[in-house]
Amino acid sequence: xxxxxxxxxxxxxxxxxxxxxxxxxxxxxxxxxxxxxxxxxxxxxxxxxxxxxxxxxxxxxxxxxxxxxxxxxxxxxxxxxxxxxxxxxxxxxxxxxxxxxxxxxxxxxxxxxxxxxxxxxxxxxxxxxxxxxxxxxxxxxxxxxxxxxxxxxxxxxxxxxxxxxxxxxxxxxxxxxxxxxxxxxxxxxxxxxxxxxxxxxxxxxxxxxxxxxxxxxxxxxxxxxxxxxxxxxxxxxxxxxxxxxxxxxxxxxxxxxxxxxxxxxxxxxxxxxxxxxxxxxxxxxxxxxxxxxxxxxxxxxxxxxxxxxxxxxxxxxxxxxxxxxxxxxxxxxxxxxxxxxxxxxxxxxxxxxxxxxxxxxxxxxxxxxxxxxxxxxxxxxxxxxxxxxxxxxxxxxxxxxxxxxxxxxxxxxxxxxxxxxxxxxxxxxxxxxxxxxxxxxxxxxxxxxxxxxxxxxxxxxxxxxxxxxxxxxxxxxxxxxxxxxxxxxxxxxxxxxxxxxxxxxxxxxxxxxxxxx
Numbered sequence: 001x002x003x004x005x006x007x008x009x010x011x012x013x014x015x016x017x018x019x020x021x022x023x024x025x026x027x028x029x030x031x032x033x034x035x036x037x038x039x040x041x042x043x044x045x046x047x048x049x050x051x052x053x054x055x056x057x058x059x060x061x062x063x064x065x066x067x068x069x070x071x072x073x074x075x076x077x078x079x080x081x082x083x084x085x086x087x088x089x090x091x092x093x094x095x096x097x098x099x100x101x102x103x104x105x106x107x108x109x110x111x112x113x114x115x116x117x118x119x120x121x122x123x124x125x126x127x128x129x130x131x132x133x134x135x136x137x138x139x140x141x142x143x144x145x146x147x148x149x150x151x152x153x154x155x156x157x158x159x160x161x162x163x164x165x166x167x168x169x170x171x172x173x174x175x176x177x178x179x180x181x182x183x184x185x186x187x188x189x190x191x192x193x194x195x196x197x198x199x200x201x202x203x204x205x206x207x208x209x210x211x212x213x214x215x216x217x218x219x220x221x222x223x224x225x226x227x228x229x230x231x232x233x234x235x236x237x238x239x240x241x242x243x244x245x246x247x248x249x250x251x252x253x254x255x256x257x258x259x260x261x262x263x264x265x266x267x268x269x270x271x272x273x274x275x276x277x278x279x280x281x282x283x284x285x286x287x288x289x290x291x292x293x294x295x296x297x298x299x300x301x302x303x304x305x306x307x308x309x310x311x312x313x314x315x316x317x318x319x320x321x322x323x324x325x326x327x328x329x330x331x332x333x334x335x336x337x338x339x340x341x342x343x344x345x346x347x348x349x350x351x352x353x354x355x356x357x358x359x360x361x362x363x364x365x366x367x368x369x370x371x372x373x374x375x376x377x378x379x380x381x382x383x384x385x386x387x388x389x390x391x392x393x394x395x396x397x398x399x400x401x402x403x404x405x406x407x408x409x410x411x412x413x414x415x416x417x418x419x420x421x422x423x424x425x426x427x428x429x430x431x432x433x434x435x436x437x438x439x440x441x442x443x444x445x446x447x448x449x450x451x452x453x454x455x456x457x458x459x460x461x462x463x464x465x466x467x468x469x470x471x472x473x474x475x476x477x478x479x480x481x482x483x484x485x486x487x488x489x490x491x492x493x494x495x496x497x498x499x500x501x502x503x504x505x506x507x508x509x510x511x512x513x514x515x516x517x
Contacts, residue, residue, distance in 0.1 A: 003026065005031065007289070008030075008473065009036075009037045010470060010483070011484050012483040012486060016308050016487035017263045018259060018263060030270050034273070042252070046435045047384065049391045062485060113247075116358060131175075145182075149178045156174070167197070167203055167446075171196065193399060271291075277319060279316065281320060281321055286465055307467070309473050313335060313474075316468075316473075328455065337443060337444055339400050341397075342396075342436070344437070347392065348389060351424055358378055359371055359373055360374070369395065369416065397443070444476060464499055471483055486504050
C-alpha cells in the first residue's frame with residue numbers, strides 16, 4: 001500500500017488525511033510536532049475556560065468545505081432554536097437553511113449558529129466593523145471629522161494611487177487617507193510591527209479583497225431594508241459583512257479532535273510529539289523523513305510515496321539533506337513570521353457593560369494590545385461560569401526575541417490588566433484569573449524576502465511528490481477553509497496523477513473574499 005506522509009496536524013494536514021481515506025487507497029500518516037491537534041485552530045482548556053487562539057469563524061463560500069464540517073459536527077435543530085432565540089433577545093429564522101439528517105445527534109458534538117459582531121474601539125468609543133457611515137458613526141466622530149473622511153474618500157475615488165505599491169496605498173484607495181489613518185493604520189501596524197507602507201499590497205488583496213466603503217454602505221442599506229439573507233449561506237457577501245457563522249460547541253479544536261478520531265478509526269496513522277528533523281531526497285524525489293520524539297528523543301525514519309507539508313517553508317528547507325541553491329536558501333532564510341501572544345483574563349464584569357462582540361479591534365495607539373476576544377460570545381460553553389464571569393482573550397503581536405516576547409508570564413498578565421484598565425474596558429479589581437499562551441510563526445509576513453517568493457516556489461515545485469499546503473506550508477495568509485481547500489486539491493492531484501501544483505497555489509488568489517485572522 002502506498003503511503004502519504006503528512007507533516008502537521010492542523011486543518012490542512014487533517015483534511016488531507018481524511019480525503020485520502022475517503023477517496024483513495026493511499027494510507028495517510030500524520031506527523032504532529034506538538035501534543036495537540038488543530039494547529040492554530042486548537043482549543044486550550046485552562047481551568048474549565050477554553051481559549052480559541054485567534055478566533056476561528058466556521059464559514060466558507062465553498063459548499064464542499066461547509067459539508068465537510070457538518071459531516072463531522074452537525075447542527076441540531078433544537079440547538080439552533082434555543083441559541084438564536086436567546087441571543088440578543090432576538091429570534092432569527094435561520095434554521096430553515098439547515099437540512100434535517102433524521103439521525104440521532106450527540107448534543108455535545110454539534111455546531112452552533114452564531115451571530116457575527118465585530119467592532120473597533122477608538123477614543124473609548126465603539127464603532128461598527130466594517131465602518132458604516134450611519135448616523136451613529138457620524139455622531140461619535142463629529143461632523144467635521146466625518147466631512148474630512150468623506151472628502152478624503154472621494155479624492156481616493158477620483159484620483160486613486162496607481163500602481164498600488166504597498167498596503168498603505170491599498171487601504172487609501174479603498175477607504176481614503178483619513179479613514180485609513182483613523183481606523184486601520186494603528187491596528188495593522190500592531191499586527192506587523194512595521195509601517196503599512198513597507199508591507200506588500202498583496203496582503204490586503206488576500207485579507208480585505210473586495211471590501212470597500214461603497215460595499216459596506218450598500219450592505220448597510222440592504223440590512224435596514226431587510227434585503228439580506230439571514231442564513232449561514234451567504235456566498236455573495238464579503239467576509240467582513242457576513243451576518244452568521246458556524247462554531248463548534250467547545251471551540252475550533254473540537255472539530256480537529258473529532259477529525260483525528262475519524263482518521264484513526266478508518267486506518268490512518270497519527271503521531272504527536274514528533275519533530276521533523278530531516279527531509280531525505282534522492283533524485284529530485286522525497287523518499288523519507290527523519291523525526292525525533294520530543295518525549296523520548298528517539299530518532300525514526302518514515303518512508304512514503306507522497307509528502308504533504310504544512311511546516312513553515314523556512315524549516316522545511318533547513319531540513320533538506322541536499323545542498324540547496326544559495327539564492328533559494330537566501331530567500332527561505334529571509335522569510336519573516338509574526339508571532340502571537342494571547343493573555344486570557346477571567347473577570348467578574350466588563351466596565352463597558354454587557355456586549356455581544358466576538359472580536360474588538362483596539363485602535364488605541366497608547367496600548368500594545370491589538371484585539372480582544374469575548375469568548376462568552378463565541379460560545380457560552382467555552383466559559384466555565386458564563387452567567388457570572390466574562391472570559392476574554394487579549395491578543396498581542398510580536399516577534400520571538402523582542403521585548404514583548406521576552407516578558408515573563410507574570411509581567412504579561414500585569415501588562416494586560418494595566419492596558420485594559422487604561423482604556424476603560426475593565427476595572428483591575430474585577431480580575432479573577434489570568435493565563436498566557438505563546439504561539440510562534442502565527443502569521444507569514446508579506447515583507448522580508450517575500451518579493452522573491454516565486455523563485456522559492458519554483459524550486460520546491462521541482463520535487464514532484466512534495467505538496468505544500470496550509471498557511472505556513474505555503475507562506476500564505478489563508479483562513480482555515482482555504483487551507484483545507486489546498487489539502488483537498490493536493491489529494492485530488494495525487495489521485496488524478498496531476499503533477500503541476502498551480503491549481504493548489506491559485507486557491508485564495510481569486511480576489512473573492514477574506515477577513516481578519
